[in-house]
Amino acid sequence: MIKSQSKQQEQFKGKVTRIKRDQVFGFTVKNDVYKKLNQTVPGPPNAGAFKPRSMPPTSFRKFYERGDFPIALEHDTKGNKIAWKVEIEKLDYHHYLPLFFDGLCETPHPYEFFARQGVHDMLEHGGSKILPVIPQLIIPIKNALGMRNHKVLCTTLKVLQHLVVSADLVGEALVPYYRQILPVMNIFKNKNLNSGDGIDYSQQKRENVGDLIQETLEVFERHGGDDAFINIKYMIPTYESCMLN
């Protein structure tokens, strides 16, 4: 009697392990197997909306390694500056600005540093040369946001804030491209840390994605003209205006 029971148990164990190995999830045809065994059906797998994606090496990396950028490589640099071999005012923005934006996808050093700082310098000193290049910047921005990498997201959002205020009419020029830029912001808009009454150090370091997205959207609205709010609202329904209320 006992022997037969133990045999049944062994058979049962075998079945369970086989099911686990097959990775049967809820909402599939194989649910019946679980029902027959009186087992609870596990939920469906993660869709991976928040999962970081990888990117192949960018053209920024290729150009940097080939030495095409007019920036000096120095290992004894005092801090966070790029030494430009040519005056920024004389650079061809149609060529270089999209390339530097392309480098926002990079995470390893030194590509990440040169791309970030290069974009910063070019935006700071570009003036009226930035506006005509906006359409070429959209795909690199979209790629960078689409990586869903925490660090890349933070950098790209700060760059977007800088881009909007870098010159007149840039905010308005970005409105037609909200459809490409804003979906990822919609995903991460609520990504915030609930630390209770503890201190959230990411706020001080400006690394809190939820806060950065809110700031960015507000800058978009302020500088985007009359149509900005309704276009943001269309892509991000939970966004509330910072100017109308």
Added chain:
Amino acid sequence: MSDEELPCTSVEFGSGTSSRNSTVTVNGSLKCLRLELSLITTMADVAVMQPKSMMRPKVWDEEVEEAYRFQLAGYRDAIEYKQVKNTEHIDRWPHNGYVKKLQRRDGCFYYYNKTRECPDKEIHKTKVYSY
């Protein structure tokens, strides 16, 4: 009649040729000429001027920011920059007068932000020279 009251229309330096560069026209009295000469000598002094003392600041102010930007580019201050680059022009932000662009000794360019760049941890490393 004293020197100050002497009317003076033009004063010629050098060999007395009437070349445009060598003639200084002063309207009024010799006082103006003296002022101009003293200005020239001051500019000449600047070219070889060496600092008399140096202090390390404790708190940030615009003077520290100015010194920080020049020292990041490898110069003591604006006077040395003008002397080395042989120029009187320094690119500055129009709204606050902070240095905007400097050329290093090797010919590369450093670009600076509109706002404060000198972090708190760099204040005591900055040197403020006086002449």
